[in-house]
Amino acid sequence: MKSDYDLIIIGGGPAGLAAAVGAVENGVHDILIIERERFLGGILNQCIHTGFGLREFGEELTGPEYAQRFEDRVLQAGISCLVDAMVLDVTRDKHVVVISPVHGRLEFTARAIVLAMGCRERTRGALMVAGTRPAGVMTAGTAQRLMNLEGYLPGQNIVILGSGDIGLIMARRFTLEGANVSAVLEVMPYSTGLTRNVVQCLNDYGIPLMLSHTVTSVHGAKRVSGVTVSEVDIGRNPLPGTEQDIACDTLITSVGLIPENELSRRAGVELDLATGGAIVNQRLETSVPGVFACGNVLQVHDLVDNVSEEARHAGANAADLIAGRLAPKQRTIRVIPGRGIRYVVPQYVDVHEADEHTVLSMRPDDVFRQATVEVVADGRDVPLARFRRRHLTPGEMVTVNVDSAVFRTCAQYVSVRVV
Amino acid sequence: MSDMTQQRESLDVVVIGAGVVGCAAARELSRYRLSVVVCEQGAEAGQGGATKANTGIIHAGYDPAPGTLMARMNVRGNALYTGLCQDLGVRLDRSGTLVVALSQEDRPYLDALLARGRVNGVPGLCLVGHDELMKLEPNVHRQADSALFAPTGGAVEPYEVALALAENAARNGVWFLFDRAVSGLEPLDDGWCVHLGTQELRTRFVVNAAGLSAAKISQAAVPEKHFHMHPRLGQYVLLENRPEYDIRHPVFQVPGPTGKGVVVSRTPDGNIIVGPTAEDTDSDRDLATTDAGLRSVLAQAHRSVPTLDERLAITEFCGARAIIDERDDFLIEESAPGFFNAAGIKSPGLTAAPAIAEELVRLMANGGLELVANPAFIPTNEPAILFRDCRTEEQVQMIHENPAFGRIVCRCETVTEGDVVRAIHRPLGARTLDGVKFRTRAGMGRCQGGFCGPRVLEILSRELNVDPLLITKCGPGSEILATRLRPEGDSCA
Ligand SMILES: Cc1cc2nc3c(=O)[nH]c(=O)nc-3n(C[C@H](O)[C@H](O)[C@H](O)COP(=O)(O)OP(=O)(O)OC[C@H]3O[C@@H](n4cnc5c(N)ncnc54)[C@H](O)[C@@H]3O)c2cc1C
Ligand SMILES: Cc1cc2nc3c(=O)[nH]c(=O)nc-3n(C[C@H](O)[C@H](O)[C@H](O)COP(=O)(O)OP(=O)(O)OC[C@H]3O[C@@H](n4cnc5c(N)ncnc54)[C@H](O)[C@@H]3O)c2cc1C
Numbered sequence: 011m012k013s014d015y016d017l018i019i020i021g022g023g024p025a026g027l028a029a030a031v032g033a034v035e036n037g038v039h040d041i042l043i044i045e046r047e048r049f050l051g052g053i054l055n056q057c058i059h060t061g062f063g064l065r066e067f068g069e070e071l072t073g074p075e076y077a078q079r080f081e082d083r084v085l086q087a088g089i090s091c092l093v094d095a096m097v098l099d100v101t102r103d104k105h106v107v108v109i110s111p112v113h114g115r116l117e118f119t120a121r122a123i124v125l126a127m128g129c130r131e132r133t134r135g136a137l138m139v140a141g142t143r144p145a146g147v148m149t150a151g152t153a154q155r156l157m158n159l160e161g162y163l164p165g166q167n168i169v170i171l172g173s174g175d176i177g178l179i180m181a182r183r184f185t186l187e188g189a190n191v192s193a194v195l196e197v198m199p200y201s202t203g204l205t206r207n208v209v210q211c212l213n214d215y216g217i218p219l220m221l222s223h224t225v226t227s228v229h230g231a232k233r234v235s236g237v238t239v240s241e242v243d244i245g246r247n248p249l250p251g252t253e254q255d256i257a258c259d260t261l262i263t264s265v266g267l268i269p270e271n272e273l274s275r276r277a278g279v280e281l282d283l284a285t286g287g288a289i290v291n292q293r294l295e296t297s298v299p300g301v302f303a304c305g306n307v308l309q310v311h312d313l314v315d316n317v318s319e320e321a322r323h324a325g326a327n328a329a330d331l332i333a334g335r336l337a338p339k340q341r342t343i344r345v346i347p348g349r350g351i352r353y354v355v356p357q358y359v360d361v362h363e364a365d366e367h368t369v370l371s372m373r374p375d376d377v378f379r380q381a382t383v384e385v386v387a388d389g390r391d392v393p394l395a396r397f398r399r400r401h402l403t404p405g406e407m408v409t410v411n412v413d414s415a416v417f418r419t420c421a422q423y424v425s426v427r428v429v
Numbered sequence: 430m431s432d433m434t435q436q437r438e439s440l441d442v443v444v445i446g447a448g449v450v451g452c453a454a455a456r457e458l459s460r461y462r463l464s465v466v467v468c469e470q471g472a473e474a475g476q477g478g479a480t481k482a483n484t485g486i487i488h489a490g491y492d493p494a495p496g497t498l499m500a501r502m503n504v505r506g507n508a509l510y511t512g513l514c515q516d517l518g519v520r521l522d523r524s525g526t527l528v529v530a531l532s533q534e535d536r537p538y539l540d541a542l543l544a545r546g547r548v549n550g551v552p553g554l555c556l557v558g559h560d561e562l563m564k565l566e567p568n569v570h571r572q573a574d575s576a577l578f579a580p581t582g583g584a585v586e587p588y589e590v591a592l593a594l595a596e597n598a599a600r601n602g603v604w605f606l607f608d609r610a611v612s613g614l615e616p617l618d619d620g621w622c623v624h625l626g627t628q629e630l631r632t633r634f635v636v637n638a639a640g641l642s643a644a645k646i647s648q649a650a651v652p653e654k655h656f657h658m659h660p661r662l663g664q665y666v667l668l669e670n671r672p673e674y675d676i677r678h679p680v681f682q683v684p685g686p687t688g689k690g691v692v693v694s695r696t697p698d699g700n701i702i703v704g705p706t707a708e709d710t711d712s713d714r715d716l717a718t719t720d721a722g723l724r725s726v727l728a729q730a731h732r733s734v735p736t737l738d739e740r741l742a743i744t745e746f747c748g749a750r751a752i753i754d755e756r757d758d759f760l761i762e763e764s765a766p767g768f769f770n771a772a773g774i775k776s777p778g779l780t781a782a783p784a785i786a787e788e789l790v791r792l793m794a795n796g797g798l799e800l801v802a803n804p805a806f807i808p809t810n811e812p813a814i815l816f817r818d819c820r821t822e823e824q825v826q827m828i829h830e831n832p833a834f835g836r837i838v839c840r841c842e843t844v845t846e847g848d849v850v851r852a853i854h855r856p857l858g859a860r861t862l863d864g865v866k867f868r869t870r871a872g873m874g875r876c877q878g879g880f881c882g883p884r885v886l887e888i889l890s891r892e893l894n895v896d897p898l899l900i901t902k903c904g905p906g907s908e909i910l911a912t913r914l915r916p917e918g919d920s921c922a
Contacts, residue, residue, distance in 0.1 A: 046837065046840070096836075096840070109824070109835045109837070111828065111833065111834075111846075113835075114835060115821065115824055115828060115835075130875065130876045130880065131876065133743075133875075133876060135743050135744035135745060136740075136875075138723055138739075138742055140717065140720045140722075141717045141718060142716060143744075143746060145901065145903070145908065148879070149879045151879065152878075152882060152883065156910065157914060160887070161914045161915035162910040162914060163910065163911045163913070163914050164910055164911060165911050166912075187914060226720060227719070228717075229715065231715050231906075232902075232903065232905075233906055233907055233908065248720070268875075
């Protein structure tokens with residue numbers, strides 16, 4: 011196997027696959043995708059429900075179907091894929107160390123790298139949910155894997171903590187398999203998942219969604235026997251006197267995803283505390299030149315269609331870099347989250363004459379109705395761009411397409427705010 | 430192993446409980462030509478009691494009151510640890526421990542500890558001033574006044590010690606019966622009959638190392654010498670380590686009005702552990718953490734290491750110290766002919782365990798146990814080499830010889846399938862998910878088994894040839910899966 015590639019993509023999920031497609035479309039073919047699992051497709055392989063691809067393909071596909079479309083393109087383009095192979099190390103000078111049962115230890119070098127390792131789920135431990143530590147507490151993604159890939163039901167009486175999308179989808183999945191889901195608890199006063207998932211996964215099956223509630227204690231010595239749940243105040247503190255016990259044998263947690271950036275850290279990539287992902291410019295290039303990031307490793311997405319779009323962009327930019335087509339930047343503008351916004355990606359924009367528009371992705375920090383997202387420059391009052399939205403919620407990522415002229419008129423920074 | 434309970438002849442010793450004390454006793458006994466059985470109600474060694482949930486400090490010995498068994502066993506146990514860990518291939522980080530005086534008012538307490546430590550025979554104790562403290566431990570609170578430094582203090586992973594002791598005992602001929610609770614004891618003319626539900630064992634000597642249940646076991650054997658025990662709970666938070674709050678020496682605080690003062694320590698695995706609380710309870714309630722307990726641990730830990738970032742919490746847990754009411758010492762004695770108690774083994778019991786084992790064997794010899802050296806005794810274990818700890822060339826060779834070392838099962842801790850398979854097939858190997866975790870660290874990292882859990886389950890099922898539905902976290906009752914959704918063998922994973 012050869013050891014030098016123009017582009018190495020770490021992770022063969024939807025982000026990695028679309029990045030490869032983006033690079034090929036931009037003329038780079040010497041690509042290696044490295045994937046830890048035995049199959050390409052990433053998390054989509056266990057998402058056997060439909061709801062994928064409405065934007066990308068204009069039809070509703072299952073996760074595996076959606077992944078297959080991209081896999082076909084990658085294979086048709088003759089891109090090399092190394093599966094059942096885990097990247098152990100990446101260095102600043104784009105040296106990649108991999109191990110695999112078949113090939114042993116491998117080392118590669120690349121001219122550019124795309125990081126597409128996805129994310130992991132936050133756990134009960136990270137949330138500090140008190141109580142005992144029995145079997146039967148698991149993340150929604152683990153339950154999904156057990157049910158959809160391995161064919162086992164991990165429990166019969168289920169309580170779900172967290173109304174993130176995976177939790178909602180698993181509430182329906184458990185119900186369809188004959189298990190009893192007593193409640194989905196959400197500490198916030200609103201669901202953190204997509205509205206369509208609340209409707210299709212809970213309402214349609216009569217599963218109660220208990221907003222402003224959380225699990226305050228887990229019971230059971232060997233296997234979960236129940237949980238205590240409490241209502242919380244706006245500061246998310248449990249309200250004394252509101253405790254109630256719910257009997258169950260399984261507690262499923264769906265309390266957030268964390269970009270999997272251990273490798274990025276090793277490569278010296280600077281991370282954003284708010285996103286948990288790399289700090290990037292509008293080309294999705296990290297603080298390490300030639301290293302790009304996209305998909306859930308960069309920021310947690312709700313829709314795979316957005317992942318594909320972002321990743322294709324990253325791949326195309328990596329190809330431009332490899333081909334020496336990136337125009338030199340003139341200066342750098344920082345992008346800062348303002349009122350009502352938790353984070354914005356990219357975190358900075360390199361100003362180039364040629365750019366026509368720049369996509370900013372962000373999450374609001376609260377629910378807003380009939381709101382406007384404004385881009386303001388250098389602390390001035392008059393917004394340079396405004397985007398009207400009927401409904402903003404932390405559970406749904408917002409993207410706006412900003413005319414790049416905005417950044418050229420700006421001296422140091424822009425901030426993005428909700429009014 | 431089932432024929433152990435069908436034996437005709439009497440055994441020499443039955444040890445009740447495979448915590449660190451029972452395992453150390455069993456290993457000490459395996460130096461001699463004896464037939465020894467350890468009965469443990471849990472699924473594996475070191476998982477049933479205090480041994481799996483404590484701070485893991487190898488205490489220097491300045492804490493216990495002079496003249497107590499605790500003081501003597503502590504200092505002796507501490508001294509034995511270096512050789513023991515070398516023999517067993519267990520990690521011991523003997524960097525020394527610090528008791529930090531956060532303000533000048535705390536100084537008299539350090540002086541008292543120093544004096545007590547000297548009486549107990551603790552080597553090398555010294556007081557260090559502010560500047561030296563900052564050099565030793567740059568992340569301790571800037572305003573900290575001074576500290577007591579105990580160079581013989583250290584840290585281990587307690588489960589690792591217990592597992593290694595058990596494995597070594599097994600290697601030298603000790604039998605372990607797991608998932609088997611001792612339900613009663615009956616005196617015989619020449620020893621004891623130990624009841625395990627419907628089965629029984631005949632033995633000349635019994636060691637009661639049943640942790641919190643020691644009072645109940647003792648009651649069954651020697652009702653006239655009644656004592657009562659209760660749990661004193663200790664809650665912990667385990668955090669990912671970051672340079673801003675990394676700690677090189679376990680940092681203790683001076684007990685204050687707000688509590689006993691918690692420890693901040695780096696485990697040999699490299700995580701930061703903070704805790705414990707000290708809550709006396711009367712009930713046998715489950716070992717549950719509480720919101721208030723965890724909060725108080727973190728609040729107190731911030732006093733000595735203000736930069737701790739609780740957002741990087743990995744997990745929380747609770748342990749129970751086995752306290753004998755109205756007694757501030759271990760109870761180690763022959764309480765009836767042939768019946769030996771090792772009860773009330775609270776902190777520093779982990780440190781003291783090797784010394785307690787010596788003491789028990791000495792008492793048993795006095796009580797008539799003949800000690801003939803076992804010529805086949807091997808003090809060491811097969812090294813437990815994990816892929817992640819090997820040099821590059823060794824890793825290449827490992828994958829070449831066994832491709833399973835090229836497949837990562839636990840991504841957080843870089844554990845390979847080969848590591849898991851080995852952990853299962855070692856002497857007294859892993860049978861549960863926790864067993865794999867404690868031997869390889871698979872599932873101990875950031876994602877807490879979310880990724881590796883299903884994979885480890887599959888490997889356990891394959892290697893032990895057990896239905897996946899019967900694989901447990903920590904013994905019967907803790908099964909992971911409820912039912913099959915598809916016919917057997919129809920898996921897409
Ligand atoms: C449970 C669940 C349900 C979802 N439901 C929907 C839905 O209904 N509709 C929708 O549009 N979106 C949904 N999504 C979102 C969508 O699936 C994700 O946004 C998408 O999979 C993210 O793509 P990714 O490539 O960034 O990450 P992943 O799919 O996680 O892919 C990352 C890949 O990188 C590999 N990798 C990681 N580290 C290494 C390494 N060191 N070496 C080699 N390979 C590595 C991993 O094995 C993995 O294959 C869902 C997501 C989840 C988790
Ligand atoms: C919060 C806390 C912090 C501590 N910190 C430290 C420290 O930093 N340093 C230190 O040196 N020490 C420390 N200790 C003390 C140390 O953990 C204990 O002294 C030690 O683990 C006791 O070991 P053991 O074998 O006696 O008990 P255990 O580990 O409790 O083992 C008893 C075993 O007996 C089994 N058993 C019980 N009943 C039966 C039955 N009927 N039949 C069969 N088996 C049975 C149980 O399942 C269990 O496995 C701490 C303890 C606690 C709780």
